[in-house]
Amino acid sequence: MLFLAILLLAAGIALFVLVRKEVVDFQGATAVAAVVAVLGAVLGVSTFTHVVAPYQVGVPVAFGKVGTPWKSGLHLKSPFTSVTSFSTRPVDLNLSGDDKVEVRSSQGGVLYADLTVKWSIDPDQTLSLYKLAGSEDAVERRLVGPDSREIVRNVFARFTSEEGYVAKREAISAEIDKEIRQRLAPRGIQIEAVNLRNVKPSDALQKEIDLKIQQEQATQRAVEAARTAKAEAERQRIAAEGEAAANNILNQSLTDKVLQSQCIEAFRAAADKNPVYASPCGSGGGSPVIVDGTKR
Incomplete structure (x- = not known):
């Protein structure tokens, strides 16, 4: 960039001199010389400055030596200094x-x-x-x-x-x-x-996962079926034990006298509608019990 700036500036000055000496004579030659010279001057100045953009950090390097990083803003430098920019944005x-x-x-x-x-x-x-x-x-x-x-x-x-x-x-x-x-x-x-x-x-792992899920579901169903069967067996056992206990209590309470009394009461109730003269409620070979429904 510096060499280009020097070349443009020199070209502009040379063209202006040639115009003044009338060596070059064409319309607008002076304007062209001025533009070339100004362009060379601007490029020359730019080689001595560097602008670090917002949210960036510049690292200057001159002749192989790394300088202190520059924050955003305008900085002066030598024409032989290169600047590497780093953005600080995420x-x-x-x-x-x-x-x-x-x-x-x-x-x-x-x-x-x-x-x-x-x-x-x-x-x-x-x-x-x-x-x-x-x-x-x-x-x-x-x-x-x-x-x-x-x-x-x-x-x-x-x-x-x-x-x-x-x-x-x-x-x-x-x-x-x-x-x-x-x-x-x-x-x-x-x-x-x-x-x-x-x-x-991966496809292979997905197949393994699906197989494992199927196996776990089958195991859960088997466990649930076993739990249900065990609960049903326990319910039946408890019901059987209750029925056996009730029968045992009934067997102990139904003595001959109790049975005879219940038999008499049954035939007495029947005698309310029809006279009954005898009922087979005797025990031990004794006489049959006479129940007269008309006489109470």
Whole structure:
């Protein structure tokens, strides 16, 4: 840029001199010379300044030496200083679709995890990030992405397939969030949030899960049937014991005298409508009992 500015400025001055000496004579030559000279001057001035945009940090490098990071605003620099900008706004790293993370559970089952890591650069540690990665794109490509994938795989490996798929999704997401923060914070990368959006089992694992569910349902049905049969057997046992106890009490209470008395009462009730002169209510070979319904 500096050399182009010098070339334009020199060309403008040369053209203006040639016009003054009447070596060059065409309409508007003076205006062209002025425009070329001004353009060269503007480019020349711009090589000595640099504007850092809002929410960005600039890292100046001159002759292989890295300078102190610049905050947003206008800065003076030498023409030989290059500036690498880093945005401090949050960025979403989406690990989904073709970039989804393939993980294995503690049982060896294969699952596919979709997640989003929202991260940003710590402005106070931009210099260390520049030394580690070299640019903002490289920070995501070389640090945030690989570390996030590694941590996701390590966390899922501590849980079973069922836990990773359904039972402990929230616990796994919280653990991933915690470990990514701990890994990247010392490097100057701030983690705003980690969202484990979806976990999908592989086809082979899905078949195993479906088979296990069917087996569990069959076991539950068998247990319920056994519980019902046991309850019915207990009910029948209790009913039989109650009936036996009632019969025992009845057998003990029905003596000969009680039976004879009940027999007489029965025939007396019958005598109210028809005279009865004898009833077979005697016992022990005694005389039959006479019941006269007319005489009371």
